[in-house]
Amino acid sequence: MKRTTNAAIRKGLTALILVCLAIALVGSTLFIIFSDFLARFATDAF
Amino acid sequence: MTDPQLLVRLARAYCYAIAPYLCLYLALPHKRGGIAERLVPGLAVANAAFILTATLVCELSFNLYHVAHPAIAAVGVALLLYRWRLSGWAKPEMNTSPSVYIFLGIVLLAFAVRLVPILAGGESLGGGDARFHNLLARKIVVGGKLSEDWTPFADIGVMYPQGTHTFVAFLAVGARCSVHHALNFLFPVVGALTTAVIYVLARALFRSDGAAAWSSACYAFLAAWGSLDLYRWGGLPNGFGMLALCTMLYLLLEHGCSTRTYEESVIPDKACPEPVERTEGSQVPKALAIAILVPSILLTHHYTLIVAGIMLVSVALFTADAKLRGFTLLAAVLAAVLAAPLLFLHYVRFVGGLGETGVLVFREPIRTVLFYAQHMGPGLVAMFACALVLARKAKWNTGQVAVLAWFTGLFAAFVSLEYICRGVVLAATGGADCFSCLTPSRMATDMVYPMSILSGAVVTCNAWKKHAKLWTAGIVVLGIATSGMAVRDQLRVGVFPEYRAAAQWLRRHSRQNAMIVGNLPHLEYLSWRETSAPPLPASEQRNHPSVTWKREMDSFDSWLEWERTNRRPVYFVLPPHERGPASLNELFFNGHVRIISTREPPKAVEPGFRPRR
Numbered sequence: 151m152k153r154t155t156n157a158a159i160r161k162g163l164t165a166l167i168l169v170c171l172a173i174a175l176v177g178s179t180l181f182i183i184f185s186d187f188l189a190r191f192a193t194d195a196f
Numbered sequence: 197m198t199d200p201q202l203l204v205r206l207a208r209a210y211c212y213a214i215a216p217y218l219c220l221y222l223a224l225p226h227k228r229g230g231i232a233e234r235l236v237p238g239l240a241v242a243n244a245a246f247i248l249t250a251t252l253v254c255e256l257s258f259n260l261y262h263v264a265h266p267a268i269a270a271v272g273v274a275l276l277l278y279r280w281r282l283s284g285w286a287k288p289e290m291n292t293s294p295s296v297y298i299f300l301g302i303v304l305l306a307f308a309v310r311l312v313p314i315l316a317g318g319e320s321l322g323g324g325d326a327r328f329h330n331l332l333a334r335k336i337v338v339g340g341k342l343s344e345d346w347t348p349f350a351d352i353g354v355m356y357p358q359g360t361h362t363f364v365a366f367l368a369v370g371a372r373c374s375v376h377h378a379l380n381f382l383f384p385v386v387g388a389l390t391t392a393v394i395y396v397l398a399r400a401l402f403r404s405d406g407a408a409a410w411s412s413a414c415y416a417f418l419a420a421w422g423s424l425d426l427y428r429w430g431g432l433p434n435g436f437g438m439l440a441l442c443t444m445l446y447l448l449l450e451h452g453c454s455t456r457t458y459e460e461s462v463i464p465d466k467a468c469p470e471p472v473e474r475t476e477g478s479q480v481p482k483a484l485a486i487a488i489l490v491p492s493i494l495l496t497h498h499y500t501l502i503v504a505g506i507m508l509v510s511v512a513l514f515t516a517d518a519k520l521r522g523f524t525l526l527a528a529v530l531a532a533v534l535a536a537p538l539l540f541l542h543y544v545r546f547v548g549g550l551g552e553t554g555v556l557v558f559r560e561p562i563r564t565v566l567f568y569a570q571h572m573g574p575g576l577v578a579m580f581a582c583a584l585v586l587a588r589k590a591k592w593n594t595g596q597v598a599v600l601a602w603f604t605g606l607f608a609a610f611v612s613l614e615y616i617c618r619g620v621v622l623a624a625t626g627g628a629d630c631f632s633c634l635t636p637s638r639m640a641t642d643m644v645y646p647m648s649i650l651s652g653a654v655v656t657c658n659a660w661k662k663h664a665k666l667w668t669a670g671i672v673v674l675g676i677a678t679s680g681m682a683v684r685d686q687l688r689v690g691v692f693p694e695y696r697a698a699a700q701w702l703r704r705h706s707r708q709n710a711m712i713v714g715n716l717p718h719l720e721y722l723s724w725r726e727t728s729a730p731p732l733p734a735s736e737q738r739n740h741p742s743v744t745w746k747r748e749m750d751s752f753d754s755w756l757e758w759e760r761t762n763r764r765p766v767y768f769v770l771p772p773h774e775r776g777p778a779s780l781n782e783l784f785f786n787g788h789v790r791i792i793s794t795r796e797p798p799k800a801v802e803p804g805f806r807p808r809r
Contacts, residue, residue, distance in 0.1 A: 155516035160592050163514060163604045164584070170604075170611040171565075177615030178564035191630045193559050 197314050197377050206381040209370030213363070216265070217242035217249075219272030223279040224481040232291065232299065236392045240443040241485045243389070243436065244492035246366075247359040251342070251495045254362045258340045261362075262369070295405035299395055302409060306391040306416035309679045310384035313427060313686035320690035321376045321718045325430035327731035330721040332358055333375035336365040348708075349720050349730040351742040355546050355553070356735050359495035360433040376690075376721070383427045386435040390423075390442060391416040394645070397446040398652040401595040410671070411652030417675030418576040418651075419644040421637075424682035425571075428689050434638070437500025438645055440489045445507065445602070447482045447489075448524060449595040483530075490531040494538050498735060502634065503606065503642045504531065510598075510605030517594040546737070554734030556633045562618055568640045572647075575674035579654065580647040586660075587653040596650070603646035610639040635734055692717055694788035698769065699723040701784045701791065705798055707765055713755055714769025716789065728755075752777050759794065767793045 181188060197203065221238040249268070253261040280286075314320060322330060335343040336358065343354045360382075367378035391412045398411035415423055426435050493500050508528040515521050550556060569577045592600070614636035622630050654660055660667055699722030702712060706725060715729040728746045732738040749755055752768065759766040767783070768776055770790045775782075783798070784791035 156592050156594060156597050159514050159516060159597050160600060163597070163600050164588075166604050167584075167607060170607050173615055174565040174611050177611075177619070178566065181562050181564055187627075188562055188630060191559060193561055 197380055198319060200315075202371065202373055202377060203315070203381070205371035205373065206367060206378060209367045209378075210381070210385065212269075212370060213265075213366055214239070214242040214246050216269035216272035217245035219269075219276040220245070221481070221485070223272070223275035224484065225279075226481050232296070233396055236389075236396045237443050237446060237485065239389055240393050240439055241488055243363075244440045244443075244489050247363055247436065247495055248488055248492045250366060251357075251359045251362045254336065254342050254358075254365075256341065258336055258362075258365065261366070293405075295409070298405070298409050299392075299412075302395070302412050302416055303388050303392045306412075307384045307388035309417065309424070309683065310387040310427065312683050313689065314380045314383065317687040317689065318691040319693075320380060321692070321696075321721065322379050323428040323430045323686070323689040325733065326376065326379055326432075326690060327430070327718055327721065328356075328733055329361060329364070329379055329430060329432060330376050330718065331731070332356065332361040333364040333368065333379065334721065336361055337368060337375060346730065346732065346736070348724070348726045350726075350732060350736075350738075352732075352737045352740050353546065355543065355737070356733055357433070357495045357498060357542075359492060360436055360497075363436075364432075379432060380427070380690075382432055383435070386432065386439055387416070387423065387426065390435065390439045390645075393439060393442045393446060394649055397442060397449065398649050400446060400450050401593070401599065401649065402652050402656055404652070404655060407652035407655040410655045411649050413671060413675060414576055414579055414651040415644070415648035417679045418573045418579060418671070419648055420573040420576075420678065420682060421571050422641040422644040423573075423648075424679060425686075428686050431641070433497040434500060434641065437493050437497035438503070438642060440493050440496065441500055441504050441507065442645060444486055444489045444504070444527070445599070447485055448511070448520070448527060449598060450482075486527050487530060487534060490527075491534045491538055494535045499635070499638050500642070501535070503639075506605040506609055507602045510601040514601035514604075515594055515598055520594055520598065549737045549740065552737040552739040554635075554736075554738060557631045558633055558635050558734055559631050560635065560637060562614070562630065562632075563637070568637075572640060572644050573678055575671075575678050576644060576647055576651065579651045579671070579674075583651045583653040586657040590653070590656060596653070599646050599649050603643060603650065606639055606643045606646065610636055610643065613639060690718070694786060695719070696722055697786055698784055698789035698791060702767060702769075705783070706767055710765045710767055711755075711759075712767050712769055713749075716769055719769065752780075756794065765793065765795055767791055767795075 218238050221241050222234060226234055250261050250265075253264060331346075331349065332343055332354070342358050342362070345351065345353050364375050364378045364382065367381065368375045371378065394415045395408045395412035399405060399408035402408065402411075417424075421429075422431075422434070422438065426432065490504070493504055505528075508524055508531070512521050512524045512528065515524070613632050613634055617632050617636075618630050621632075654667065695716045695718070699716065699719050702710070702719075702723040702725060706712075706723070708725070710725050711728065712719060712723060712725050713728040715727070720727050720730060728749065730743070732743065737743070749758065755766050755768070758764075768780070768791065770776055770792065772785070772788060772790055774790065776790075776792045780792040780794060781797055782790060782792050783795065
């Protein structure tokens with residue numbers, strides 16, 4: 151019973167990781183496409 | 197740090213600082229177990245206990261803690277001896293298997309790799325954030341207590357927790373050296389200790405010495421951000437905070453894994469001894485350790501407290517083990533109860549000024565996921581991906597799932613902050629702004645800890661058993677490449693002899709209320725004068741009007757007008773190719789930095805001074 155539960159949680163977490171990765175890849179692609187536009191925003195580095 | 201004797205003095209001061217707390221920890225009624233399983237968490241808890249105690253006492257007086265420390269040491273040694281006497285002067289259990297030597301080898305090598313750039317690179321003031329860490333630590337030494345404000349550099353209160361700075365100040369006084377030496381010394385110490393904690397944590401998770409060695413080697417030699425790169429960044433408080441957090445996770449999961457049987461766990465390798473029975477013995481040391489670790493995180497690094505919150509919530513949400521969930525929730529409640537008074541006492545006055553900090557509105561360049569993978573350590577990311585893919589059909593135990601949940605929580609938070617939050621802001625402002633909050637790159641930095649731990653799963657897979665030598669060769673090559681590059685890139689971190697000369701000239705020849713206009717690394721620390729661009733971290737009210745007015749002074753004339761109005765001397769620090777208005781006198785020039793002012797040049801000829809042609 152425990153094994154199944156652990157396995158199910160792990161599958162759920164893996165799915166969540168893949169969803170986050172997909173969002174990150176889409177965000178990165180958009181960043182590359184609009185890099186000129188996004189480069190104008192200031193940074194807070196001291 | 198080029199003097200080996202200084203290194204010895206710092207090592208002695210460090211041992212003096214944490215030995216009393218280590219004695220107190222070892223004197224607690226521990227359950228049975230190997231010496232490493234007590235000593236490694238004991239060292240981490242001793243660091244946390246020192247930070248907690250010293251910082252709280254330093255709130256009143258730094259000197260008071262210096263008086264109290266020998267008394268704490270005496271109590272610690274007495275209790276340890278008493279405990280030893282109760283056990284009939286029994287010898288501690290010593291494990292002399294080859295795995296112990298592998299463990300010691302990895303930890304010592306981790307220490308050495310982090311020490312090389314500090315020793316070999318020349319006199320370093322520290323990288324990145326060390327610009328303000330040095331200021332806070334020296335203010336403790338000079339002021340004799342925790343700093344309440346950033347004067348003379350900025351007229352705002354200090355929100356940054358000063359646990360690390362108290363530690364640095366204590367070491368600097370003990371070793372009779374500058375605070376930047378003490379700060380630099382602690383980077384290899386934290387790196388080696390975290391490597392050791394990850395070893396015992398991975399060993400408890402995988403019940404395998406091989407997996408433990410693999411996980412700790414991944415952290416020590418493959419991870420860049422959050423590990424090899426800490427010195428360049430200057431992120432010592434984050435290092436201390438994550439050390440405490442990994443120790444807390446070990447204590448939590450040691451409990452969580454206790455109910456798992458061998459069959460429910462992954463198949464152990466042959467080198468692994470029988471797992472220690474973990475259900476016997478008192479839970480008091482563990483509870484006490486967590487009660488020390490949580491407030492020490494608060495007094496060390498606020499961001500790590502957020503990471504701790506994500507960890508506790510993720511583990512509590514995604515665990516099938518009711519006992520682990522209960523213990524995690526208990527730890528979360530304990531954390532809240534212990535942290536609340538400290539938060540209330542220190543930060544309630546800053547709540548209204550949160551909007552003036554960089555916490556909720558933080559601007560850093562947006563990066564691609566490839567950039568993050570490259571900077572976290574490509575070898576580590578590859579190893580982590582291999583571990584997840586290869587172990588997909590293995591039976592994961594509760595502890596492993598909990599660490600995966602921690603990673604998932606951090607990754608989801610990172611993606612939300614770096615991509616979703618920015619997208620929402622862009623849409624909401626009609627493309628006028630693109631800020632984020634809570635510094636997403638730090639979330640990525642802290643992801644390397646669960647990634648390193650889970651990378652140990654590689655050793656439990658069939659692919660490892662078939663090609664063990666190939667895998668080992670792979671990690672050795674990757675480790676040498678990553679560590680070598682980290683050492684090479686950090687050799688000259690914080691080494692600015694040309695800037696030091698200019699800053700020290702300003703310290704000798706300018707009045708204490710002088711204003712320095714310009715931005716050189718560590719200018720404030722070396723000159724101890726107010727500057728036009730003080731190095732304030734994101735947690736501070738750096739958008740307060742008492743700071744932002746300087747950004748609006750964009751010309752020589754505006755500063756000269758300010759000088760006349762306020763009757764405070766202004767010195768302009770310029771790059772060599774800029775000369776400034778002809779009406780100003782050149783006071784210093786060494787080929788790298790030029791200092792000009794309305795003041796007359798000093799009468800004595802200074803080294804580096806060349807009259808204007």
